Amino acid sequence: MGDADQLWTGDINEAVIEEWKAETSPFERVREVLLTVTTFQYAGAIAEQAAVSESTARKHLTVLADSGFAEIDTSGQGTRYKRSRETIAMQRIKELHTELSRDELILGIRDLKTQIQAYQDDYNVIDPNALAVDLSADEDGWEAISDWQALEDDLKLAQAALSLYDFDPDLDEHISEDAHGALADRIGLSV
Amino acid sequence: MVDSDSGDRPEDDIAGAVGPPDTAVMRLLREQFRRDEPLVESSAFDSVLQPRELVVTFADGIGPATHCQLSITWYQSGAYRFHHVDSEGVNWRFDRHPNPHLPPKHFHEPPEGAGHTAVESCIQVEKPRTVGRAVHKLWRRAYETGTHEVINTGQNPP
Numbered sequence: 001m002g003d004a005d006q007l008w009t010g011d012i013n014e015a016v017i018e019e020w021k022a023e024t025s026p027f028e029r030v031r032e033v034l035l036t037v038t039t040f041q042y043a044g045a046i047a048e049q050a051a052v053s054e055s056t057a058r059k060h061l062t063v064l065a066d067s068g069f070a071e072i073d074t075s076g077q078g079t080r081y082k083r084s085r086e087t088i089a090m091q092r093i094k095e096l097h098t099e100l101s102r103d104e105l106i107l108g109i110r111d112l113k114t115q116i117q118a119y120q121d122d123y124n125v126i127d128p129n130a131l132a133v134d135l136s137a138d139e140d141g142w143e144a145i146s147d148w149q150a151l152e153d154d155l156k157l158a159q160a161a162l163s164l165y166d167f168d169p170d171l172d173e174h175i176s177e178d179a180h181g182a183l184a185d186r187i188g189l190s191v
Numbered sequence: 192m193v194d195s196d197s198g199d200r201p202e203d204d205i206a207g208a209v210g211p212p213d214t215a216v217m218r219l220l221r222e223q224f225r226r227d228e229p230l231v232e233s234s235a236f237d238s239v240l241q242p243r244e245l246v247v248t249f250a251d252g253i254g255p256a257t258h259c260q261l262s263i264t265w266y267q268s269g270a271y272r273f274h275h276v277d278s279e280g281v282n283w284r285f286d287r288h289p290n291p292h293l294p295p296k297h298f299h300e301p302p303e304g305a306g307h308t309a310v311e312s313c314i315q316v317e318k319p320r321t322v323g324r325a326v327h328k329l330w331r332r333a334y335e336t337g338t339h340e341v342i343n344t345g346q347n348p349p
Contacts, residue, residue: 007332012313012345016321016328032320035215038267049318088215099239108240137206137291146266147243150211154241 017051026052030060031069040073040080089157096161105162112155119148128152204306207289210267217245217265220323224261227327230334237262252277253330254337261326265319273326274304283342285312285326298343313345 008015024032029050037046047057061081064070069087073080100108123141125131128148135141214236221234230249236242245263252259259277270288275281282304287296297309314325325345333342 007335008328008347009349010347012325012328012347013316013321015347016316016324019324020318020321032219033318035219036213036269036319083215091218092214096239112241132208137289139206142205142207142209142289146205146209146211150243151241153211158240 021051026050026056027060027063030057031064034061034064034070034081034083037082040071040082042078042080046081089160092157093160093164096158097164100161102162102165105158105165109155109158109162112151112158116148116151116155119144119151204286204290204293204309205270205288206291208268209270209288212243213265213267214242216319217242217263219319220263220265221245221247223320223323224327227324228331251334252279253281253333253339255279256281261330263323269317271319271322273322275330276304281339283339284309285314285322285329285343287312287314287317287322301339301342310343313343315345 020029030046030052033046033050043058043061044054046061047054050057052060058079061070061079065072065081069084070081071084073082096105119128119131120126123131123144125134128145131141131148132145135145217236224231224247225234228249230251232248232250234245234247237244237246243264246260247263248260249258251257256277256279259275262272262274262276264272266288271286272288273285275283281302282299283301284299284304286299286309289295290297292307293309294311296312296314298312299305299309313329314322316322316325329342332347333339
């Protein structure tokens with residue numbers, strides 16, 4: 001347990017940064033900063049945010065890339081890093097698959113599609129990015145765009161979680177036997 | 192549970208692109224509150240299928256309140272919303288998001304936490320863990336002193 005339940009002295013912004021540095025290792029800080037990096041950045045920029053040296057950041061980012069936590073881009077002058085979309089997607093797919101039954105997922109997917117359709121009908125555009133183009137800062141709808149973007153992700157992730165129910169390598173033989181039997185029944189063959 | 196309208200979404204005062212809610216960051220914040228605050232009773236997403244808020248409930252509240260909760264949304268752009276409501280109906284919110292009439296980092300003051308008015312936030316750090324910790328500390332001080340009065344004051348004398 002940290003010192004966060006203790007009060008602070010002086011300015012809160014300085015206090016939380018000092019505590020963060022005191023309680024985490026350089027690796028943990030690089031990992032945490034990386035978690036918020038959604039567009040490719042150089043090690044130097046990540047190092048600054050994580051309060052570590054550039055060489056330390058590069059060392060840890062290499063480890064994080066090797067373990068699949070970071071994506072890398074080497075098309076520019078040096079290596080740039082961002083968080084791995086796959087790692088984040090896998091986390092949610094696993095949770096959806098663990099917490100929801102097949103039927104709940106099927107119903108959920110139907111509901112998500114209905115909500116997306118409702119946004120398309122309400123705003124008369126095909127996707128949230130098209131809505132953002134037309135919207136000024138004084139208009140309502142920014143919250144809807146955020147929700148709609150999230151719904152598009154929710155739908156893809158729920159569909160991936162549902163497809164996991166059909167995937168069981170240990171039962172492959174079983175399934176094909178059953179399928180074979182069902183097919184034989186349907187076309188009137190005796191097995 | 193806290194008061195009946197606690198589940199309502201706050202008023203729509205976001206005016207600009209913030210991206211979708213960022214569940215990976217919200218998971219980090221969940222771990223932080225669980226670990227750092229002994230009064231945390233539960234901390235869960237509002238939905239598995241379409242997570243938009245992390246709801247952290249506390250076994251006690253500030254002053255006369257007997258319960259309270261923080262509803263947290265962290266957006267992919269780094270925008271956020273930490274919305275407090277308690278059993279006495281006291282609302283306040285630490286926000287960061289675009290709005291042409293408000294500072295980017297702002298505080299909707301108690302007791303209403305009204306969406307259309309806000310003051311500059313004392314929280315100027317931007318990383319999830321530091322923002323989460325700052326909100327927690329400000330809540331803790333208010334809890335220990337039993338008043339919401341200085342909730343948005345970043346200075347704490349020795």
